[in-house]
Amino acid sequence: MxxxxxxxxxxxxxxxxxxxxxxxxxxxxxxxxxxxxxxxxxxxxxxxxxxxxxxxxxxxxxxxxxxxxxxxxxxxxxxxxxxxxxxxxxxxxxxxxxxxxxxxxxxxxxxxxxxxxxxxxxxTEKNELKTWCGATIDYEKNTVSNPQGMIELTKNEIFILKQLIEHKNNIVGRESLIESLWNDKRFVSDNTLTVNVNRLRKRLEEIGLGKYIETKVGQGYIALEEGSI
Missing domain, CATH: 3.40.50.2300 (Response regulator)
Known part of the structure; x- marks a missing residue:
């Protein structure tokens, strides 16, 4: 319960x-x-x-x-x-x-x-450590760390980051992210996703990774690999 x-x-x-x-x-x-x-x-x-x-x-x-x-x-x-x-x-x-x-x-x-x-x-899922752009992502502890430091993300932020990294260098549509996060887009304001992604990008900027999350206007978001910028 x-x-x-x-x-x-x-x-x-x-x-x-x-x-x-x-x-x-x-x-x-x-x-x-x-x-x-x-x-x-x-x-x-x-x-x-x-x-x-x-x-x-x-x-x-x-x-x-x-x-x-x-x-x-x-x-x-x-x-x-x-x-x-x-x-x-x-x-x-x-x-x-x-x-x-x-x-x-x-x-x-x-x-x-x-x-x-x-x-x-x-x-409860088995989540292994992942690497992205020289950073280590711990999905169990909700942390991202690299030589510049370590940040702890909220559940929404780490979930969004996971979805983007799993499809890195490819656009993940806004509707796909909304449905993955909240299961039913009928009850979610489109601005809710925007605020969550902007907050994620701002947190990543603290360790120099904010530039690797790009907005594709009218489509969605994309996680880039190191060296692609």
Whole structure:
């Protein structure tokens, strides 16, 4: 049974989500103190975190930063605000997905299932160390390292990188990446993929590899080999 930490201060919505998620055999936990969410996080050790953006004391972005400083647990944001920047900020902070309120519960379940399947089924696969452009990629630890340093990627970032490297020097279409990541493109904004790829490229730039991921406008993305630039 997967444990979900639901950081939502609307008690009516929390109760409804708790009942619906429990009916899908998820173990749902709430927050006892919105001023100290990390205490509940550390005690519960959730498999997935769902965070509302508008919260008392500190907003969801604050708690996402705090969680990401300790863990790569998958995070899904909720927001009732109609601001595209909310989704962009969420992804830049390392969230795995974003759900706009009001939402149909089937959409939320689909996103939860896709996220858990991607993260935990992927982790059970045998993943050998791979090399690319002089860097070593550890798919189990979500790290990329070379003489310039080592970076740790989120689950989405390492998954995107893996898909691109497996087809290096060939364009991987946007729709193909979306379906691989989220299983059903009907529930995913095209901008969600753009933000994730841009974040991946920015992280790779820290160790001099950002230039090896190229955008092919109107088509998708391509991972180049060293020496091809």
């Amino acid at each position: 997967f444990k979900i930490l639901l950081i939502e201060d609307d008690r009516t919505l929390f109760q409804e989500m708790n009942e619906r998620l429990s009916s899908w055999s998820y173990e749902v936990h709430g927050v006892s103190d919105f001023g100290n969410v990390m205490q509940d996080f550390s005690t519960i050790h959730p498999d997935l975190v769902i965070i509302d953006i508008q919260l008392p004391k500190f907003d969801g972005f604050h708690w996402c930063r705090m969680i990401r400083s300790h863990s790569n647990v998958p995070i899904i944001f909720l927001s009732s605000r109609d601001h595209p920047t909310d989704m962009v900020m969420s992804m830049q902070l390392g969230a795995d997905d974003f759900v706009q309120k009001p939402f149909h519960f089937d959409v939320l379940i689909a996103k939860i299932q896709a996220t858990l399947r991607r993260v935990y089924n992927y982790n």
